[in-house]
Amino acid sequence: xxxxxxxxxxxxxxxxxxxxxxxxxxxxxxxxxxxxxxxxxxxxxxxxxxxxxxxxxxxxxxxxxxxxxxxxxxxxxxxxxxxxxxxxxxxxxxxxxxxxxxxxxxxxxxxxxxxxxxxxxxxxxxxxxxxxxxxxxxxxxxxxxxxxxxxxxxxxxxxxxxxxxxxxxxxxxxxxxxxxxxxxxxxxxxxxxxxxxxxxxxxxxxxxxxxxxxxxxxxxxxxxxxxxxxxxxxxxxxxxxxxxxxxxxxxxxxxxxxxxxx
Amino acid sequence: xxxxxxxxxxxxxxxxxxxxxxxxxxxxxxxxxxxxxxxxxxxxxxxxxxxxxxxxxxxxxxxxxxxxxxxxxxxxxxxxxxxxxxxxxxxxxxxxxxxxxxxxxxxxxxxxxxxxxxxxxxxxxxxxxxxxxxxxxxxxxxxxxxxxxxxxxxxxxxxxxxxxxxxxxxxxxxxxxxxxxxxxxxxxxxxxxxxxxxxx
Numbered sequence: 001x002x003x004x005x006x007x008x009x010x011x012x013x014x015x016x017x018x019x020x021x022x023x024x025x026x027x028x029x030x031x032x033x034x035x036x037x038x039x040x041x042x043x044x045x046x047x048x049x050x051x052x053x054x055x056x057x058x059x060x061x062x063x064x065x066x067x068x069x070x071x072x073x074x075x076x077x078x079x080x081x082x083x084x085x086x087x088x089x090x091x092x093x094x095x096x097x098x099x100x101x102x103x104x105x106x107x108x109x110x111x112x113x114x115x116x117x118x119x120x121x122x123x124x125x126x127x128x129x130x131x132x133x134x135x136x137x138x139x140x141x142x143x144x145x146x147x148x149x150x151x152x153x154x155x156x157x158x159x160x161x162x163x164x165x166x167x168x169x170x171x172x173x174x175x176x177x178x179x180x181x182x183x184x185x186x187x188x189x190x191x192x193x194x195x196x197x198x199x200x201x202x203x204x205x206x207x208x209x210x211x212x213x214x215x216x217x218x219x220x221x222x223x224x225x226x227x228x229x230x231x232x233x234x235x236x237x238x239x240x241x242x243x244x245x246x247x248x249x250x251x252x253x254x255x256x257x258x259x260x261x262x
Numbered sequence: 263x264x265x266x267x268x269x270x271x272x273x274x275x276x277x278x279x280x281x282x283x284x285x286x287x288x289x290x291x292x293x294x295x296x297x298x299x300x301x302x303x304x305x306x307x308x309x310x311x312x313x314x315x316x317x318x319x320x321x322x323x324x325x326x327x328x329x330x331x332x333x334x335x336x337x338x339x340x341x342x343x344x345x346x347x348x349x350x351x352x353x354x355x356x357x358x359x360x361x362x363x364x365x366x367x368x369x370x371x372x373x374x375x376x377x378x379x380x381x382x383x384x385x386x387x388x389x390x391x392x393x394x395x396x397x398x399x400x401x402x403x404x405x406x407x408x409x410x411x412x413x414x415x416x417x418x419x420x421x422x423x424x425x426x427x428x429x430x431x432x433x434x435x436x437x438x439x440x441x442x443x444x445x446x447x448x449x450x451x452x453x454x455x456x457x458x459x460x461x462x
Contacts, residue, residue, distance in 0.1 A: 008401055012400075012405065016405070017304075017308050019307075025296065025299045025300050028299050034296060054290075
């Protein structure tokens with residue numbers, strides 16, 4: 001009997017086991033004001049949908065309409081986002097960040113793998129007006145072979161614009177993939193003051209680095225928009241094709257764009 | 263306790279996740295609460311569904327459980343949250359709310375059957391291996407046996423033999439001494455066994 005009782009209890013437990021409905025957590029959190037909420041905000045590339053929750057900003061996305069955004073959000077994060085009914089501080093922070101202000105934002109990266117999160121944090125270090133190759137990010141993360149994985153991680157950036165994945169470009173300085181399209185990526189970089197066409201032209205001629213003898217350093221050509229402007233103003237500079245060339249001239253790697261591994 | 267315990271004891275899992283979550287809650291309730299919901303939602307919905315015999319109402323009660331829990335947590339100071347035994351605390355709230363939900367009504371555990379006598383599908387459909395076929399008739403009787411227990415025995419029995427909590431946790435959830443909880447769970451088990459024997 002004891003064995004049979006155990007089996008009966010096990011069967012009872014198993015047959016009456018429920019799984020909460022897919023909406024359960026979202027609805028519960030919503031009742032507590034903890035669910036993801038969203039609104040639309042202006043950005044350089046036009047209006048974008050922005051979602052947030054107590055962890056921080058969870059999504060930035062262009063969408064045809066609210067329904068389109070909600071559908072995408074649910075598919076991407078397996079939970080629901082609801083239209084905002086109030087304007088918390090974080091919305092104002094995002095608005096200012098989208099306008100180019102330097103704002104400290106909490107970002108919800110819980111769905112990212114540790115590697116993806118590391119890539120995104122690295123992209124966050126790239127200042128406005130600068131760009132870095134995918135391979136540079138891989139190298140900075142001590143994983144120089146992971147160039148493709150870096151590309152995938154950036155393509156999965158849940159909060160483009162706020163984490164500036166658009167500042168990571170191909171090694172030939174063509175802009176490469178972007179969630180809002182390559183044209184938007186070029187436009188954003190131009191808007192931030194980077195002269196992508198001139199940098200791309202340099203790369204085409206095999207120029208990998210720019211030496212600045214007066215500063216005793218060498219840079220990536222994408223080290224800030226003003227670098228190209230300084231060249232245009234005929235500041236003394238050397239076009240370099242390799243690191244060896246730079247080192248042979250006794251130039252130090254730039255501390256900002258870190259053209260070679262530390 | 264002089265009464266001999268039955269030959270089997272359920273395997274009791276320690277609520278390690280609950281400890282981690284309690285620490286996370288102590289740091290930031292708003293940040294950690296979603297994980298609390300996602301960790302315990304299936305358990306809470308299940309325990310409510312078993313008592314209420316109604317999936318929809320079970321979800322409503324379970325939602326109320328988490329809302330109550332959250333509203334309490336935001337009033338607690340950090341040391342109190344950190345010491346919280348999350349799982350038994352949530353069960354305590356759940357049992358209270360189930361009690362409120364059934365107050366004045368016949369307990370529906372019996373009602374794991376529809377009016378036509380077929381089993382009420384509160385659980386998610388899953389394939390039943392042939393080995394369990396024999397037990398299948400009996401599991402429906404278990405629900406009836408549990409409903410016949412007095413509330414005192416039922417809570418202790420359910421938490422021990424259905425929910426598989428440790429006696430420590432049950433004592434916590436029911437605010438009773440461990441000895442009382444052990445005795446009640448055991449008496450509940452004996453009664454359920456007697457009921458099932460009667461039926462067969």
